[in-house]
Structures are given as structure tokens and as C-alpha cells.
Amino acid sequence: MNNQVEIWGENVSLREAAAATEAAFVEFGTPDKVYDHWTRSWVDPAPTVGAARLKNVAFSSIFHTLLPDNGLVVKETTYTKAFDFFKIDHSIDPESGKIGFKFPEAPVYIDDPVFVIGGHSNYSLWFMSWLPRLRCLDLLPQLGVDPTRLRFLVHHDIFEAQLNSLEQMGFGEDRLIRNTIDRPLVFRDAIVPTFFSNQYVSVQNIAFVREHFAPQQSAAEIENPTKIYISRYRHGRNRRKIVNEGPFLAQIAPHGFERIAPEALNFEEQSRYARRSQALVGPHGAGLANMLFAPKGAKILIIEHSAESRRFAEMAAFCGHTPFTFHADDAEESTDWSRDIHVDIGQFDAFLRFVSQTEAAEIDPLAFKPGELESFIESLTWANPRRAAAKAASGQSSPDKVRYAFRLLTGETAPDALAERLKDVADAPGLLRAELLNAPETAAAAPELRIARHVAALRRAYENGPPRLVVGAADTRNEGWTSSDIEVLNLLKPASFDLWFEPGTIEAILAEHVWEHLSVEEGTQAARTCFQYLRDGGYLRIAVPDGYFPNPAYIDRVKIGKAGRKALYTHETLGRLLTEAGFRVRKLEWFDDAGAFHQEYWSSACGHIQRSRQHDSRNSPQKIGYTSLIVDAEKPATPETETGLLIGGATARQNGWQMVPAEDFLEKEWVDIEREFIRGRRITRIVSEHLLDKYDQSTRRRLLARMADALAVGGNLRLAVPDAQFKRSDYQEAIARHSRVTFNHQSIREEFTGLPFEIKAIEFVDDAGIHHDEDNTPSFGKISRSRKNDVRNKNRDFNYTSLIIDAKRIYT
Numbered sequence: 001m002n003n004q005v006e007i008w009g010e011n012v013s014l015r016e017a018a019a020a021t022e023a024a025f026v027e028f029g030t031p032d033k034v035y036d037h038w039t040r041s042w043v044d045p046a047p048t049v050g051a052a053r054l055k056n057v058a059f060s061s062i063f064h065t066l067l068p069d070n071g072l073v074v075k076e077t078t079y080t081k082a083f084d085f086f087k088i089d090h091s092i093d094p095e096s097g098k099i100g101f102k103f104p105e106a107p108v109y110i111d112d113p114v115f116v117i118g119g120h121s122n123y124s125l126w127f128m129s130w131l132p133r134l135r136c137l138d139l140l141p142q143l144g145v146d147p148t149r150l151r152f153l154v155h156h157d158i159f160e161a162q163l164n165s166l167e168q169m170g171f172g173e174d175r176l177i178r179n180t181i182d183r184p185l186v187f188r189d190a191i192v193p194t195f196f197s198n199q200y201v202s203v204q205n206i207a208f209v210r211e212h213f214a215p216q217q218s219a220a221e222i223e224n225p226t227k228i229y230i231s232r233y234r235h236g237r238n239r240r241k242i243v244n245e246g247p248f249l250a251q252i253a254p255h256g257f258e259r260i261a262p263e264a265l266n267f268e269e270q271s272r273y274a275r276r277s278q279a280l281v282g283p284h285g286a287g288l289a290n291m292l293f294a295p296k297g298a299k300i301l302i303i304e305h306s307a308e309s310r311r312f313a314e315m316a317a318f319c320g321h322t323p324f325t326f327h328a329d330d331a332e333e334s335t336d337w338s339r340d341i342h343v344d345i346g347q348f349d350a351f352l353r354f355v356s357q358t359e360a361a362e363i364d365p366l367a368f369k370p371g372e373l374e375s376f377i378e379s380l381t382w383a384n385p386r387r388a389a390a391k392a393a394s395g396q397s398s399p400d401k402v403r404y405a406f407r408l409l410t411g412e413t414a415p416d417a418l419a420e421r422l423k424d425v426a427d428a429p430g431l432l433r434a435e436l437l438n439a440p441e442t443a444a445a446a447p448e449l450r451i452a453r454h455v456a457a458l459r460r461a462y463e464n465g466p467p468r469l470v471v472g473a474a475d476t477r478n479e480g481w482t483s484s485d486i487e488v489l490n491l492l493k494p495a496s497f498d499l500w501f502e503p504g505t506i507e508a509i510l511a512e513h514v515w516e517h518l519s520v521e522e523g524t525q526a527a528r529t530c531f532q533y534l535r536d537g538g539y540l541r542i543a544v545p546d547g548y549f550p551n552p553a554y555i556d557r558v559k560i561g562k563a564g565r566k567a568l569y570t571h572e573t574l575g576r577l578l579t580e581a582g583f584r585v586r587k588l589e590w591f592d593d594a595g596a597f598h599q600e601y602w603s604s605a606c607g608h609i610q611r612s613r614q615h616d617s618r619n620s621p622q623k624i625g626y627t628s629l630i631v632d633a634e635k636p637a638t639p640e641t642e643t644g645l646l647i648g649g650a651t652a653r654q655n656g657w658q659m660v661p662a663e664d665f666l667e668k669e670w671v672d673i674e675r676e677f678i679r680g681r682r683i684t685r686i687v688s689e690h691l692l693d694k695y696d697q698s699t700r701r702r703l704l705a706r707m708a709d710a711l712a713v714g715g716n717l718r719l720a721v722p723d724a725q726f727k728r729s730d731y732q733e734a735i736a737r738h739s740r741v742t743f744n745h746q747s748i749r750e751e752f753t754g755l756p757f758e759i760k761a762i763e764f765v766d767d768a769g770i771h772h773d774e775d776n777t778p779s780f781g782k783i784s785r786s787r788k789n790d791v792r793n794k795n796r797d798f799n800y801t802s803l804i805i806d807a808k809r810i811y812t
Contacts (some may be wrong), residue, residue, distance in 0.1 A: 008450070008464075010049050011073050011098075012072050013074065013076055013531045014050075014052055014065070014074050014076060014192060014194060014195075015052075016048075016054065017054065017065070017067060017070075017072050018052040018054065018178055020070060020072060021054060021067060021070050021072075021129070022302075023052050023054050024052065024053045024142075024144070025050055025051070025755045026050055026051060026139050026142040026143060027048045027049065027139075027511060028048060028049050028050065028135075028138075028139070028262050028802030029326070030048075030267055031045070031047060031048045031118040032041060032046060032048065032049050032187055032202045032203065032205075033046060033048055033203040033204065033365070033366055034047055034196065034201065034202050034203070034226075035048060035196075035200065035201045035203070035314060035373070036120075036199060036200055036320070037199055037200065037201060037311055037314060038312070038808075039311070040374055041370065042370055043200065043688060043788075044172075047194070049135065049193070049194045049204070050136070050193070050194055051136040051143065051191055051192060051193040051194065052189055052191075052192050053143045053144075053145065053189070053190070053192075054190050054192055055066065055188060055190075056068070056069050056186055056187075056188055057186065057187065057192065058104070058107060058184040058185065058186045059116070059118075059153070059184070059185070060078070060358060061156065061179065061180075062078050062118075062120055062155075062197075063077055063116065063118040063119075063155075063179070064077065064078045064684050065078075065116075065192050065470065066184070066554045068186070069148075070200050071098070071208070071326060073098075074084070075482045076195065076197075077116075077118075077192060077195045077274075078118070078195065078197070079086070080539060086662065088351075091494055095585070096747045097211040097435060099458075106730055106734070107184040107185070107186045108184075108185050108186065108791060108792040108799065109186045109188060110177070110185055110186065110187050110188065110794055111188050111189070112149070112151050112177075112187075112189075112202055112589075112794060113136070113145060113146075113149055113150055113187075113189040113190070113191070113193070114150065114151050114152065114153050114170050114177060114187045114189070114190050115150050115151070115152050115190075115191045116133070116152070116153045116190060116191065116192050116193065116195075117130055117131065117133055117134065117152050117153060117154050117160055117166075117194060118130050118133070118153070118154065118155065118179075118195070119131075119154050119155035119158055120157075120158055120431070121155075121157065122156050122286055122491075123161060123262075123286040123287070123621075124286040124288070124289035124722070125198055125286075126161075126162050126165070126290070127165070127209050128196075128198075128201065128205065128206070128209075128315070129195065129196055129197065129198065129205070130195075131162075131165060131166075131195040131209060132202070132204075132205035132206075132208045132209060133194070133195065133466060133716045134169065134208075134788065135193070135205070135208050136191070136193035136194070138139070140191070142385070143191065145191060148251045150175075150191070151175050151176065151177050152171055152175055152177065153164075153177050153178075153179055153185075153190075154166075154176050154177070154178055154179065155179060155189070156178045156179045156180055157178075157741070158176075158236055160266060160267070161266065161267035161270070163268055164215070164266060164267035164447065165578055166337050168212070168268075169212060177252045177791055179372075180791075185791060189371040193720075200303050200465070201314060201315065201318060203318050203365045203366060206292065206315070206318045206319055206365075210292060210293075210319060211497070212297075213271055213273065213275075213292065213293050214292065214293045214294065214295065214319075215275050215293075215295045215435055215447070217294055217295050217464065217568050218297045218303075218359065218362055219278040219294070219295040219296065219297040219298045219299075220278075220297060220360075221295070222275075222276055222295050224276065225276055225277065225278040225295075226256075226258060226276050226277050226278070227256045227257045227258065227261070227277060227278060227280070227281075228257065228258050228259075228260050228273050228274070228277050228280050228285040229249070229252060229253065229258065229259045229261050229281050229282060229406065230260060230262060230280060230281070230282030230288060230290065231245065231258070231261050231282065231284070231287075232283055232285050232547075233285065237246065237802070238341070239338035239340060240283055240284060240285055240305070240338045240339065240340065240341065240418065241283060241340055241341065241345050242283055242303065242328075242340075242341050242342070243340045243341065243342055244343060244345075245770065246487065246488070246496060247345055248343050248345065248348070248737055251345055251348065251349060251352075252281065252352070255323055255352060256728070257281060257512065258562050260273055262286075262287040262290065263287075264808070267319070269358065269618075270287075270290050270293075271290065271293040272292065272592035273290070273293065274290040274292075274293040274294045275293050275295065275422075276295075276671065277294050277295075277298055278295070278297075278299065278360075278560035279298060279299040279300075279301065279385070280294060280298065280299075280300050280301065281300075281301035281302075282301075282302070282303065283302075283303040283304075283305075283328075284302065284303065284304050284309060285343050286301070286309075288302065288312045288315075289312075289315070290324075291319055291321060292315075292318070292319060292766045293322065293537075295326070296319070296320035296321070296362050297320060297321065297322070297360050297361065297362040297363075298319075298321045298322070298360070298592075299321070299322050299324060299355060299360050300312070300313075300316040300322065300323045300324065301324045301351075301355060302316070302324065302325045302326070303326050303327065303328050303341060303343065304325060304327055304328065305328055305329075305330050305339060305341045305507075307338075307714055308538070310325070310377055311707070313325050313380075313642060314373065314377070316469075317365055317368075317373060317376065317377065318364055318365040318650055318703070319361045319365075320362055320364070321360075321363070321492050322358070322360045322361050322363070322380065323377060323380060324351075324354075324355050324380045324381075324383045325377065325380065325381040325382065326343075326347075326348060326351045326381075327342075327344045327381070327383055327384035328342060328344070328348075328384070329341070329342045329344060329384065330342070331806040332580070338748070343554050347382070347384075350382075351382040353671075354382060358380070368644075372644035374724065383650075383755045392729065395400045396424035398424070398426035399416075399420055399423045399426070400419075401420045401423075401426040401432070402414060402418065402419040402423060402426050402432065402505045403419050403437075404419065404443075405426075405436060405679035406419075406436060406442065407430055408442075412445040414441070415441055416757070418439060418441045422435050422436070422439075425511035456565065462639040467482055467506055467507060468480060468481045468482065468499070468506075468507050468508040468509075468510070468607075469481065469482055469483075469484060469489065469509050469510065470482065470483040470484065470509075470510045470511075470512075471484055471489055471491060471508060471509060471510070471511050471514060471600075472485065472491075472511055472512075472514035472517075473482075473485070473512060477514075478510075478604075478607075478608050479552050480605070481580040481607075491511075491514075491518070491526035491529050491530070492518075492522055492525055492526060492529070493655075494529045494532060494533075497529065497532075497533050499771075500620060501533050503532050503533055503678065504532075504534070504535050504536065505535055506533045506535060506538060507534075507538050507541060507801070508531050508534075508538055508539050508540070508541065508606065508607060509538075509541070510532075510541045510607040510608075510609075511538075511541070511542050512539070512543045512609050512610065512611065512628075513543060513544060513545070513568065513611065513628070514542075514544075515542055515544045515569070515574070516544045516545055516558070516566065516567050516568065516569070517564050517565060517566060518566055518567065519566045519567060520566075520567050520577065520670060522566070523567060523577055524577055524580065524581060525579050527577060527578055527581035527583070527633070528581045528582075530581075530633075531583060534635045535635070536635060536636070537634070537635065537636075538634075539606075539632050539633060539634045539635065540573070540578075540583065540632070540633040540635075541588075541606070541607035541609070541630070541631045541632050541633075542569075542578075542630070542631055542633065543611060543612065543628040543629065544569050544574065544607045544628060544629050545565075545568060545569075545590050545628060545629070546569075546570070546571075546590060546592055546627065546628060546629035547568045547569055547629070548570050548571070548590070548592060548595065548596035548629075549572070549591055549627070550591065554626070555568075556731060559608075564752050570593070570629070571587055571590040571591075571592070571629055571631070574629060574631060575587070575631065578631070578633040579794060581633075582635065582636075583633035583634060583635060584633070584634045584635075584636055585628075585631055585632070585633050586600070586631065586632045586633075586634065587600065588602040588630040588632060588686070589602075589612055589613055589627055589628065589629065589630040590629050590631075591629075595709045597624060599613055602632070604632070609630055611626060611627070611628045612627060612628055612630060613627045620761050622745070630632050642682045642683075642684045642685075642712075642774055643657070643658055643678065643682070643684070643685075644657040644658065644683070644684065644686065644687065644781060645657065645658050645659075645660050645665075645683055645687070645710065646658065646659045646660065646686075646687050646688075646781075647660055647662060647665050647686060647687070647688040647691060648660070648661055648662025648663070648665065648688065648691050649706070657685075657687070657781070658678065660673065662691055662703075665703070665706065666702065666703060666706070670706075670709070672711075682712050683710050683711055683715060684711070684712050684714070684715040684716070685715060685716055685718070685779075685781055686707055686710065686711060686715075686716070686717045686718070686781075686793065687708070687717075687718045687719075687720075687780075687782070687783070688717070688718075688719050688720070689719075689720040689783055689784065689785060689802070690720060690721060690722065690785060690802070691703075692704075692719060692721050692742065692751070693721045693722055693738075693739040693741055693742065694738075694739065694740055695734075695740060695742045696740060697741075700741075700751060701751075703707045704751060704752065704755055705755060708755050708756055708757065708809060711809040712809065713809055713811045714805065714808070714809060715808075715809045715812065716777075716808055716809070717757065717806070717807040717808075717809070718780045718783065718786060718804065718805075718806055718807075719805050719807060720744065720786070720803065720804045721739075721743050721748065721802065722734075722735045722739055722741035722766060722802060722803065723741075723743070723744065723745075723765050723801055723802055723803035724743055724744045724746045724747075724763045724803075725745070725765035725766065725769070725803075726771075726801050727765075727769065728799065731799075731800065743764075743801060743803055744765075744803065745761040745764035745766065745805075748761070748803060748805055752807060756809060756810050757806065757807040757808060757809060757810065758808040759772075759805055759806075759807050760774075760805065760806050761801070761803070761804070761805050762774045762775045762806050763775060763783075763786055763787065763804040764803050764804070765801065771787065771798070773786075773788070775804070777806070780806060783802060783804055785800060785801075785802045786801065786802055786804060787801045
């Protein structure tokens with residue numbers, strides 16, 4: 001296998017692989033109780049969990065177990081359908097059926113005994129499938145393994161919650177080895193446990209996780225219990241979320257539910273919430289896996305879209321909880337599994353009454369007999385009457401389809417004129433829904449549906465970078481701006497902003513003739529909300545009627561009490577209100593107290609105001625017919641906390657650092673990088689590993705110049721590239737394959753000519769072939785391909801290193 005980049009093998013079971021290689025394989029004495037989620041039946045005969053002690057084992061990027069010396073692949077040690085889902089680089093021989101895995105680099109051999117945990121980025125499946133493999137640590141004495149010498153193999157991109165859970169079980173990062181994606185690690189001694197893919201659920205696996213992380217009391221015994229709603233609507237980014245979450249929250253709040261956004265919490269925070277919960281509610285998603293940490297007997301309320309999965313209901317039953325399932329509506333016409341959800345508030349209110357009237361039961365999952373689990377889940381499922389009706393409506397005429405869709409949306413009867421007007425799009429469900437949402441008849445019948453019209457736009461606003469928002473004017477159309485109305489973003493309810501945006505992330509907010517409809521106290525509160533969510537250097541553009549406009553008819557028209565107005569501002573009173581909220585105020589158009597008009601330059605691209613001197617049709621070059629008091633309120637840019645950037649290449653993730661893809665760092669406008677990744681913080685450290693050598697000279701120059709611009713004076717750039725002076729033949733062959741240019745400790749300095757850096761080589765091979773390691777500042781960042789960190793350098797071997805330099809940013 002040496003120096004090969006392809007590994008082929010026949011697909012076998014773990015037990016067969018152990019037998020074929022004469023390796024030890026031991027099992028627990030009692031079979032697991034395993035449920036097949038796909039067939040909705042118990043696995044019979046029940047499988048027994050075990051572990052094999054295999055020699056010279058490699059792993060694919062998602063842990064197919066590969067035995068290259070024997071030509072075997074243990075596919076059952078990873079996910080079902082993993083090739084397609086994870087886009088694994090592989091081949092299948094049509095004649096033999098053998099599977100081949102491709103690696104761009106030669107293998108690395110590791111002598112330390114290793115226990116294979118595995119993993120990937122799904123929070124739920126980590127606790128259901130991967131972490132429970134640690135059960136097999138109890139089998140180590142039978143395998144003749146010293147547990148104190150063991151290290152643990154995990155996913156190359158293991159995320160923080162996974163690390164936290166391992167730490168709580170006593171396995172710190174110093175005992176972990178991360179799998180690689182570019183070269184196979186070959187372990188001379190590996191403990192490979194049984195693995196249940198996402199098709200199967202082991203009751204014993206769940207019991208193992210609950211034994212380590214869940215409270216021993218029942219839900220009824222927990223002191224000061226809580227109820228939590230697990231939202232997937234954090235900042236509008238996630239899919240499979242409840243699109244009408246605002247009204248939904250208003251409905252469940254009186255029942256005592258507290259909203260949490262799991263992705264904003266670390267593992268300890270998430271599990272702590274769950275450990276005190278007597279009830280959890282949320283849409284289908286990984287966050288519901290926190291039920292694993294809830295006390296036995298909790299009520300789990302699962303909101304499903306039309307796919308009607310039972311995965312989380314089954315998980316709840318296996319935890320000893322009572323699972324209630326609500327079948328919601330799809331928020332969009334799509335076959336995408338991740339499509340969003342719309343909850344019918346009236347139906348959910350009836351569902352909540354059903355839940356409250358049903359006693360929670362402490363279930364023994366081992367007691368289920370064939371057919372009982374399915375009946376139990378079905379008995380607690382709130383079916384969606386609209387879906388049954390939809391099947392019956394498939395043969396309707398076009399106007400009748402419009403009427404049916406209108407009733408689904410509003411609960412009311414559609415006007416005949418509307419049914420006739422939209423009959424031509426009746427057979428295109430997505431288009432029909434869009435037309436209905438924009439129809440005035442729909443707004444009149446169900447005003448709350450105005451929310452749905454703007455959900456997609458707000459989602460795009462967040463995903464496309466720091467947003468610019470129009471508030472209080474949902475029908476306004478300005479290029480580059482996203483419009484909203486009070487039902488979606490309420491200036492007096494900061495929580496409505498938190499559904500979509502993190503504080504300090506909005507670029508600009510535009511409010512034309514909004515503030516006068518707030519009292520002065522409400523206007524102050526609204527300004528503070530805007531200040532909270534604007535980024536440093538962001539701005540709020542406000543236009544209101546001008547209390548100094550020198551025309552009595554104008555003042556009479558805009559006075560307090562007319563058309564819902566609660567305030568009339570002058571440039572002094574509005575400026576004072578905004579200054580007290582923390583803004584710096586710049587006046588754009590205003591009248592002074594003597595009735596003289598003033599105007600500073602402003603651009604509509606930065607916020608269009610129609611009722612202004614330059615855009616209102618009532619104005620002429622000679623006469624002002626209508627204008628507004630217009631100001632920009634800027635949030636001061638202040639130095640924030642420090643941060644470090646990890647720039648592309650092979651740079652490993654590090655806690656507390658911001659990972660920025662190389663393409664983004666090179667190609668995006670800096671203002672977009674700052675808003676998306678940095679958010680006003682001061683950059684004092686940058687690490688880039690094996691990236692510079694991949695580019696041509698002009699791109700290298702642009703990359704280093706941008707790093708210089710990003711770093712604060714006194715900050716440090718730690719840069720690693722392959723070392724041309726490290727003369728191992730396989731190392732040099734790898735450089736030739738993957739690098740466009742090579743460097744030594746002298747030539748690397750030429751790349752920084754004319755840039756404001758002081759250069760120091762901290763790890764390098766000199767002209768005499770002697771290796772130097774002078775890294776005395778680990779806080780400047782970890783380089784995974786260094787002599788002391790690279791997994792290829794175990795047992796005093798010296799197989800890999802990098803040329804590493806520290807470049808201090810100096811003042812120019």
C-alpha cells in the first residue's frame with residue numbers, strides 16, 4: 001500500500017472482517033433492542049453490539065473501515081447511502097463489486113492504539129450513533145487493551161458541542177486524533193466498535209447517553225421545571241423552520257414556553273435547559289435531540305411538515321418520554337426535505353389543549369412489543385385535516401382549486417372574482433400561492449398573512465450579507481433594500497429583530513414617516529432597538545414631518561392626532577432623541593426655527609426618501625411644496641474585542657478564532673468580510689496554513705497585502721508553507737503534486753517585500769538540513785502540519801514539517 005493513493009476492498013461486515021484477518025472480536029452478552037426507522041419495525045433477530053481489534057486499518061473521511069492489506073471494506077461502520085449523501089470520492093468495480101477510495105496523498109502509519117469514535121457535523125446523529133460507540137470501552141479487557149494508552153479517532157472537523165460532550169465524559173482534546181480528508185491514516189492497532197447507521201435506533205445507545213447526561217429524576221420530580229421551545233428561526237438562516245414564528249410564540253408563551261435558539265448556545269447550555277424541562281416543543285430538526293437530556297416522562301411536542309417523519313417521536317419514546325406529533329402545513333411548494341413549515345394557529349391551539357389533557361407517561365422502551373410503538377405514536381398524533389382534503393380536491397376545476405387554496409390560507413370563502421382572475425395559475429401551486437399572498441382579498445380575509453410575504457425576503461437579506469432594511473413600509477421596493485412591516489419587525493419589540501439578526505449586524509435601517517406614529521417614549525425605545533442591531537459604523541436614516549415647515553396648512557395636516565400621529569419633531573427634538581440613544585446625528589434636509597430650508601448632499605442609494613426636496617413631485621426648482629425632516633443617525637465605530645482569523649487552505653479550526661474561506665478573503669469586498677466574519681472586532685492574529693503556495697505570484701501578493709490591511713498594528717500573521725529544504729522524497733513528491741511554488745526560510749522573505757511586516761522564521765530546515773523550532777508564542781495560533789502537531793511524527797519519527805514564519809504587523 002505504500003505510496004498509493006487508492007484503496008480497494010470487498011464490502012464485508014465487521015464480524016466477517018475480523019474473521020478474515022484472524023482478529024479478536026468480542027460482544028456484549030445481551031443483544032440490543034434495535035428499531036428500523038425506515039420499515040417502522042423492530043430488527044429481528046436483534047443484533048449484538050461488539051468490537052474488533054484490527055491491524056493496519058485506514059478510514060475514509062466518514063469512517064468506512066478499510067483493510068488495505070486484506071482487500072476489505074467494512075461499509076457497515078458508516079452511514080447508509082453515505083457515498084451519495086456525503087459525495088465520497090470513490091469508485092465501484094462493476095465486475096467484482098469492490099469499492100475504491102481515493103486519497104491525494106500517501107498514507108501515514110500510527111503506532112498508538114486507537115479507539116474509533118468517528119462522527120460528522122449532525123448534532124442529533126452524534127448522540128444517537130457515534131458517541132454511544134464508547135459503550136464498547138467495557139469490552140477492552142477481553143480484547144487485551146490497556147485503556148490508559150488509548151487515543152480516540154474523531155471526525156476531521158469535529159465541532160464544539162461534540163468536543164464538549166467528550167470532555168464531560170473525561171476525554172480531552174489531548175487524547176483525540178482527527179481523521180484526515182487528504183491522506184489515509186493507517187493505524188497498526190485499532191478498536192473498531194459496532195455502528196448503527198441513521199436507519200436504526202438502539203434503545204441501549206439512548207440509555208447510554210442518558211446515563212451520562214440526563215438527570216435521574218422524573219419530569220414530575222424536577223425542582224423549578226421549565227418548558228422550552230426549540231427554534232430553528234435563529235436570524236432567519238435555518239431551513240425547516242416555522243415561518244409564522246411571531247404569532248406562534250404569542251400563542252405558546254401563555255402556556256409557559258421559553259424560546260431558545262440552540263445554535264446560539266454551547267452544549268452545556270443546551271443540555272442544562274433540557275435537564276430542567278418538563279416539556280419541549282419544536283419543528284423537526286437536530287435541536288430536538290436535546291430531549292435526550294430531559295428528565296424521564298417529559299412531554300415532547302414535535303412539529304412535522306408533510307413528510308411526516310416519526311424519527312423524533314420514536315426517539316422520545318425510547319427516552320421514556322411522551323411524544324406528541326403535530327402535522328403542520330408546508331410553507332412552500334417543494335419536495336425539499338428541508339422545506340419550511342407554517343403552523344395553523346387555530347389547529348395548534350386545539351393541539352395544545354389535547355396535550356394538556358393527556359397525562360405524561362414514564363415509558364419503558366424495552367417493554368414495547370411488535371406494533372405497539374407505532375400504535376402509541378399514532379394515538380398521540382394530531383393529523384392535518386387539510387392534507388386529507390387536498391387529496392380529495394385533486395380533480396377540481398381551476399376556479400375551484402383557487403377557492404380551495406384560498407380557504408387553506410385564510411379559512412374564508414374566496415370571492416368569485418378572485419377565483420376567476422387566478423384560474424390560469426391554478427395548476428401551478430407555487431405560483432398560485434404567491435399570487436394569493438399578494439392579493440388584496442387575501443390580506444382582507446387574513447391580515448396575518450402579510451408576514452408570509454416577507455419571510456423569504458428577510459431570509460435572503462441575512463444570507464446575502466449585512467442587510468439594509470426598510471421598516472414600517474412592507475410594500476416599498478428599493479434596490480438593495482429589504483422591506484418589512486410591523487408584523488415582521490416591530491421597533492418596539494427587540495425580540496422580533498432577534499429572530500432574524502444578531503445584535504450589531506445590520507448595515508442600515510430606513511424609516512420614512514414612521515417615527516411620528518410613535519410617542520416620544522416609544523420613539524426613544526425604537527431608536528435604542530436600532531442602535532442595538534446596527535453594526536458599528538451603521539446608520540439609521542429617518543424622515544418625519546418637519547415641525548418647522550413654514551406653511552400652516554402643512555403643519556395642520558401633520559399635527560398630532562391626525563392619521564395616527566403621536567409626535568411632531570423639529571431638527572432639535574429629533575436630534576436630541578437620537579443622541580440620547582447613542583447616535584451621532586447628521587442632518588440632511590431640515591427647516592430651522594426661522595423657516596429657512598437647509599439641505600446637505602445625500603444619495604438615494606443609501607436610503608431613498610420619496611417625501612423629500614429632491615424627489616417629491618409637489619416640489620419644483622422655484623418652490624418647496626412638500627419636504628421632510630431627514631437625518632442620518634450613525635452608530636459610532638468603536639474598537640471591540642480582539643479576534644483571530646483562520647484563512648483557508650489546510651488551516652485547522654481553533655476555538656475562539658474566526659474561519660474565513662480563502663475565496664471569500666480574496667474576492668469579497670472588505671466591508672462584506674468585516675460584517676460577515678469580524679463584526680467590528682480588532683484583528684490581532686491571522687493563521688494561514690499551506691495556502692500561499694497554491695497561488696501564482698500576483699494572487700500571493702494580493703493575499704498578503706489584504707492580510708496586512710486586516711491586521712492591527714502589532715498583530716501577528718503566522719504563515720505555514722511546505723519547506724523546500726526538508727528532503728524526504730515522499731514529502732518532496734507531495735509538494736510537487738500540490739504546490740505551485742516552493743519556499744525556504746530565505747526565499748519566503750521576498751514575498752513580503754514592501755509590505756509592513758517584520759519577519760521571523762520560527763520553524764524551518766536550514767541549509768545544512770538541521771531542523772529548527774523556535775515557537776515560543778503558542779497564542780499566535782496552532783499549525784497542525786508542524787513537527788510537534790502532525791500525526792505523522794509519532795514515536796520520535798520525523799515524517800512531516802512546515803516552514804513557519806511569524807510576520808509582525810508594523811506601523812508605516
